[in-house]
Amino acid sequence: MNTNLSLRLEAIAKMVPPSRGLADIGSDHCLLPLSLANREDIAFLQAIDNKQGPYQNMVKAVKEAHMENRISLSLSNGLDCLDEKVDTIVLAGMGGKLIADILTRGKRNLTHIEYILLDAHRDLRYVREFVLGLGYAIIDENLIKEKDLFYSIILFKKGETPILNEEDLLFGPFIRRKRGKDYIDFLLQNKKRIAKILQGDISLNNRRYYDYLLNAINKELSA
Numbered sequence: 591m592n593t594n595l596s597l598r599l600e601a602i603a604k605m606v607p608p609s610r611g612l613a614d615i616g617s618d619h620c621l622l623p624l625s626l627a628n629r630e631d632i633a634f635l636q637a638i639d640n641k642q643g644p645y646q647n648m649v650k651a652v653k654e655a656h657m658e659n660r661i662s663l664s665l666s667n668g669l670d671c672l673d674e675k676v677d678t679i680v681l682a683g684m685g686g687k688l689i690a691d692i693l694t695r696g697k698r699n700l701t702h703i704e705y706i707l708l709d710a711h712r713d714l715r716y717v718r719e720f721v722l723g724l725g726y727a728i729i730d731e732n733l734i735k736e737k738d739l740f741y742s743i744i745l746f747k748k749g750e751t752p753i754l755n756e757e758d759l760l761f762g763p764f765i766r767r768k769r770g771k772d773y774i775d776f777l778l779q780n781k782k783r784i785a786k787i788l789q790g791d792i793s794l795n796n797r798r799y800y801d802y803l804l805n806a807i808n809k810e811l812s813a
């Protein structure tokens with residue numbers, strides 16, 4: 591595995607299942623596909639980005655690594671030009687709403703997709719519920735702390751979705767069950783942040799929302 595990977599990308603790479611074909615959507619520098627290039631249990635790799643700058647970054651990185659025959663590059667939007675061999679998609683380093691938009695637009699291409707691996711940087715409750723609604727179940731999650739920022743990496747597999755309670759949707763069923771030290775740090779950091787927000791002058795709607803979040807965090811901490 592590439593030792594230059596960030597902790598976050600390394601954690602994502604470790605959760606990639608064996609696959610007939612994997613596509614990294616929004617690949618930018620192609621770091622994730624390059625780090626997976628030596629994995630024999632991933633038959634095919636595709637890196638996709640919809641912007642010229644990141645696409646050129648991918649071209650350069652793949653050329654420098656002499657991986658042109660291993661990684662297929664595509665300048666295209668979301669799942670529009672997904673190779674038919676792909677059964678696993680990764681969407682990392684984006685907001686949950688953007689991820690949901692990409693999946694909605696590419697819904698017809700999800701028929702061949704067995705696994706969806708996500709690293710959403712915002713709106714986690716929203717994106718969990720959204721992907722469950724597409725007919726996928728969460729089969730693993732890890733919470734990663736890097737430079738005081740927390741990342742929830744979520745692996746979904748097509749199939750029967752158990753009903754999740756509110757805390758599972760908010761914090762992640764596997765993250766809650768594993769209850770690692772980083773999870774407690776995550777709860778404490780957010781408790782502090784929200785308490786500060788609640789001291790400020792905010793709208794009634796926001797106050798209700800943050801009260802609700804703080805309550806959920808306190809419940810979780812005392813569980």
Ligand SMILES: C[S@@+](CC[C@H](N)C(=O)[O-])C[C@H]1O[C@@H](n2cnc3c(N)ncnc32)[C@H](O)[C@@H]1O
Nearest residue numbers: 615616617618638639640641644667668682683
């Ligand atoms: C912040 S970067 C994340 C790069 C990498 N995935 C990571 O986790 O480090 C997000 C990338 O997603 C790309 N992107 C945003 N919307 C996209 C879309 N609809 N289709 C393909 N790529 C998209 C952006 O151009 C950008 O390069």
